[in-house]
Amino acid sequence: MPDVVIVGAGAAGLAAARRLQDLGVSFVVLEARPRIGGRAFTDTETLGAPVDLGGHWLHSPTLNPLMPLAERYGIRVDRSPGPARLAIDGRLLSGAEAAATETGIADGFARIAAARDDGAVSDLVPVDGLFEAAFLAKQGVPPAESSSIDFARYVWEGDDWPVLDGLGALVARHARSVPVELGTPVTRIAWHGRDHVAVETPRGTVEARAVIVTVPTGVLAGDALRFDPPLPGWKRQAVADLPMGSCNKLSLGLTGNPFGDVAGPVLMTDFGRSVEFLLREDGRDIVTMMVNGAFAKDLAAAGAPAMIDYAVGRLSALFGSAIRSALTGRHVLADWDHDPWAAGCYAVARPGAAAARAVLARPVEDRLFFAGEAVHDRYMGDVHGAHLSGEAAAGDAARAIFGGKAAPHS
Ligand SMILES: Cc1cc2nc3c(=O)[nH]c(=O)nc-3n(C[C@H](O)[C@H](O)[C@H](O)COP(=O)(O)OP(=O)(O)OC[C@H]3O[C@@H](n4cnc5c(N)ncnc54)[C@H](O)[C@@H]3O)c2cc1C
Numbered sequence: 001m002p003d004v005v006i007v008g009a010g011a012a013g014l015a016a017a018r019r020l021q022d023l024g025v026s027f028v029v030l031e032a033r034p035r036i037g038g039r040a041f042t043d044t045e046t047l048g049a050p051v052d053l054g055g056h057w058l059h060s061p062t063l064n065p066l067m068p069l070a071e072r073y074g075i076r077v078d079r080s081p082g083p084a085r086l087a088i089d090g091r092l093l094s095g096a097e098a099a100a101t102e103t104g105i106a107d108g109f110a111r112i113a114a115a116r117d118d119g120a121v122s123d124l125v126p127v128d129g130l131f132e133a134a135f136l137a138k139q140g141v142p143p144a145e146s147s148s149i150d151f152a153r154y155v156w157e158g159d160d161w162p163v164l165d166g167l168g169a170l171v172a173r174h175a176r177s178v179p180v181e182l183g184t185p186v187t188r189i190a191w192h193g194r195d196h197v198a199v200e201t202p203r204g205t206v207e208a209r210a211v212i213v214t215v216p217t218g219v220l221a222g223d224a225l226r227f228d229p230p231l232p233g234w235k236r237q238a239v240a241d242l243p244m245g246s247c248n249k250l251s252l253g254l255t256g257n258p259f260g261d262v263a264g265p266v267l268m269t270d271f272g273r274s275v276e277f278l279l280r281e282d283g284r285d286i287v288t289m290m291v292n293g294a295f296a297k298d299l300a301a302a303g304a305p306a307m308i309d310y311a312v313g314r315l316s317a318l319f320g321s322a323i324r325s326a327l328t329g330r331h332v333l334a335d336w337d338h339d340p341w342a343a344g345c346y347a348v349a350r351p352g353a354a355a356a357r358a359v360l361a362r363p364v365e366d367r368l369f370f371a372g373e374a375v376h377d378r379y380m381g382d383v384h385g386a387h388l389s390g391e392a393a394a395g396d397a398a399r400a401i402f403g404g405k406a407a408p409h410s
Contacts, residue, residue, distance in 0.1 A: 004211065005197070005211045007189075007225075008029075009175070011037075011373075011383045015390030016371055016394040018178060018391075021177065023395075027208075030184045030199065031180050038341070039336065039373075040168045040171040047286050053334035054168065063155065066167075066170060075169060077163050079161055081162055088268065091317075104128070105131050105134050118147055130269050133292075139381070140245020147349040150348070184202075185201060187201060188225070189226070191211075192229060197367055212371055212390070214371045214372045216341075235360070241356035244344020248307075248333075250288065252311065254286060265277070265279075275292075275314060291307075357380060370393065372386050
């Protein structure tokens with residue numbers, strides 16, 4: 001019997017496994033998908049260059065524990081990306097227009113940072129076009145659906161550095177030594193035994209002394225994974241208070257450069273929708289679109305042709321119709337909303353529910369431990385928050401099992 005079962009091989013589960021390896025604690029990692037990485041995954045094949053389906057930027061890079069790992073593994077990070085260009089309804093803003101708008105956006109985020117009451121962000125900041133687009137791009141939900149105190153706790157020291165070789169590739173590289181049972185969805189966790197848990201999958205049951213659950217709150221809120229007995233009410237309330245936002249991505253292959261001298265990120269409010277483009281990053285013939293919030297969910301539900309149509313239409317409005325003849329016909333689409341193992345992009349605390357992350361993080365009877373982006377108190381929603389939460393849960397589980405004593409396998 002292994003000491004620990006880890007459910008999920010995303011950034012949190014893999015970091016937990018690495019920490020247990022270091023501690024000499026035995027474990028099994030069970031992953032529903034046929035691949036590791038979860039929401040941090042790099043497709044290196046479809047467009048002939050790395051494309052991140054989920055996380056791509058190292059936020060707060062000077063504090064980010066993944067930055068030294070990128071250096072260790074020789075994974076390239078752009079340390080001086082240019083500022084994002086801004087656009088409204090299909091028109092790029094001039095330098096002077098953008099400067100005034102950027103000040104407004106920064107003011108809005110500063111007001112949230114000073115929040116004292118846990119109301120909605122929309123109570124603090126007048127919701128207008130580009131601020132709302134920027135907020136949706138960060139949270140995946142509009143200001144009216146987000147706790148102001150929760151967002152105020154988020155540590156964001158300013159810079160966002162893209163991982164040119166792929167943030168998913170970095171997570172996978174760090175986990176090279178971790179064995180994972182792929183294609184093994186956990187369907188039930190029985191924790192009524194006094195000193196063990198039984199983790200059921202279609203491929204059999206694994207018993208262990210503790211389990212670290214790293215699945216997104218969207219999965220915890222659904223029926224695919226059940227607990228027996230059910231999780232206590234306080235834990236279920238925390239899950240309900242941390243619903244998932246929406247952010248979906250589409251990358252298109254290009255045959256050349258239809259964007260002239262504009263490259264890098266573009267943030268746009270498009271008739272009330274929050275849209276971002278990443279143009280020819282690292283000089284590659286690829287453009288990526290990110291759509292955020294309820295629109296992202298609806299657009300992805302309409303299917304790949306609708307998403308491609310929308311992207312091409314908006315890029316034509318910004319840069320002219322040359323985009324149409326520059327398409328190779330190859331694309332990568334990531335629809336996280338309709339992905340059963342994610343059910344959204346990242347968890348956001350509802351207004352008034354700023355305590356939910358700490359509650360979600362709390363173990364149940366020293367046998368059920370919880371990790372993942374949703375539980376981190378400062379880097380919530382991010383890959384590095386997930387990574388740190390996984391390491392912390394592994395330490396907690398090892399302490400609960402072995403107390404002050406060393407693990408027998410160390
Ligand atoms: C579009 C998008 C853009 C993003 N951009 C950034 C960014 O630029 N920078 C950043 O830092 N973060 C970003 N994020 C967030 C970041 O990707 C996530 O916060 C992070 O990867 C979450 O890691 P995790 O381990 O908590 O969860 P996950 O990566 O979701 O890992 C959980 C794992 O559990 C598995 N699982 C689910 N259910 C079961 C089950 N029943 N049995 C077994 N396994 C199961 C899943 O398949 C998954 O592999 C982005 C996310 C998205 C979707």
